[in-house]
Amino acid sequence: MKRFKNRGPNKLWHRSCMCDKENHHNHSTGKCEVEFETSYAPDRPEIVYCEKCYQQEVY
Numbered sequence: 888m889k890r891f892k893n894r895g896p897n898k899l900w901h902r903s904c905m906c907d908k909e910n911h912h913n914h915s916t917g918k919c920e921v922e923f924e925t926s927y928a929p930d931r932p933e934i935v936y937c938e939k940c941y942q943q944e945v946y
């Protein structure tokens with residue numbers, strides 16, 4: 888890790904994907920367990936998805 892941390896208000900949070908739908912990329916059943924960095928804080932109401940689940944939601 889040689890990169891500088893993000894500066895400014897956009898703090899990144901380490902969170903896990905909240906997708907629990909079936910037949911997604913890496914979880915045919917149950918919950919996706921992909922972890923990633925997001926600027927959505929854990930106390931925000933938005934549901935956060937990993938990149939792949941998000942793409943499956945959108946398309």
Ligand SMILES: [Zn+2]
Nearest residue numbers: 904919937940
């Ligand atoms: Zn996911």
